[in-house]
Amino acid sequence: GAVVSQHPSWVICKSGTSVKIECRSLDFQATTMFWYRQFPKQSLMLMATSNEGSKATYEQGVEKDKFLINHASLTLSTLTVTSAHPEDSSFYICSASRPGQGAYGYTFGSGTRLTVV
Amino acid sequence: AQSVTQPDIHITVSEGASLELRCNYSYGATPYLFWYVQSPGQGLQLLLKYFSGDTLVQGIKGFEAEFKRSQSSFNLRKPSVHWSDAAEYFCAVGVGSGNTGKLIFGQGTTLQVKP
Numbered sequence: 001g002a003v004v005s006q007h008p009s010w011v012i013c014k015s016g017t018s019v020k021i022e023c024r025s026l027d028f029q030a031t032t033m034f035w036y037r038q039f040p041k042q043s044l045m046l047m048a049t050s051n052e053g054s055k056a057t058y059e060q061g062v063e064k065d066k067f068l069i070n071h072a073s074l075t076l077s078t079l080t081v082t083s084a085h086p087e088d089s090s091f092y093i094c095s096a097s098r099p100g101q102g103a104y105g106y107t108f109g110s111g112t113r114l115t116v117v
Numbered sequence: 118a119q120s121v122t123q124p125d126i127h128i129t130v131s132e133g134a135s136l137e138l139r140c141n142y143s144y145g146a147t148p149y150l151f152w153y154v155q156s157p158g159q160g161l162q163l164l165l166k167y168f169s170g171d172t173l174v175q176g177i178k179g180f181e182a183e184f185k186r187s188q189s190s191f192n193l194r195k196p197s198v199h200w201s202d203a204a205e206y207f208c209a210v211g212v213g214s215g216n217t218g219k220l221i222f223g224q225g226t227t228l229q230v231k232p
């Protein structure tokens with residue numbers, strides 16, 4: 001079946017540094033990927049829609065300069081949290097649109113736990 | 118604005134008992150509705166979805182859901198819960214065109230299963 005891999009699965013970084021999270025579709029090409037943020041015991045909040053070869057579309061209230069999204073190929077999208085602060089600590093999940101699966105045929109990654117200390 | 122409400126934050130049921138998780142949505146057009154399950158520290162797995170047609174939808178792992186337009190609801194049910202069903206459950210509504218449409222999630226319901 002379709003697999004979306006996120007790397008790393010967890011990361012601890014120091015406040016002020018930047019961290020990059022990768023989302024890869026392993027066995028299909030994904031023209032569209034989505035990035036979500038999930039606080040403990042809360043829902044997934046869509047941060048941005050990432051389209052291959054074009055700029056990401058950010059949801060209202062999401063700082064595009066802080067959360068840099070790049071979708072350079074049909075199998076890879078990256079989320080870079082720049083100048084991370086403790087309040088950026090969260091669980092980040094990506095999903096990819098899988099061709100041929102019909103409407104909303106999305107496959108989710110396993111998530112990345114970011115802790116900023 | 119589109120929204121999804123899951124009134125129950127936490128539910129505990131005994132193994133073998135029936136289960137119903139509630140979901141209400143707010144959406145102006147005919148909704149695309151989904152139920153996902155999330156195990157701790159994991160991504161989401163699709164249980165079932167409703168686009169049109171039969172309002173009773175069958176999914177994986179023995180789950181089913183019923184779309185009731187008059188009540189703006191899409192409740193998830195399972196006749197007999199297994200201990201492995203303990204997880205977080207999310208209801209979602211799809212907004213926009215199918216391959217790039219957004220999913221709006223509810224707050225989630227944590228299911229605990231007692232032995």
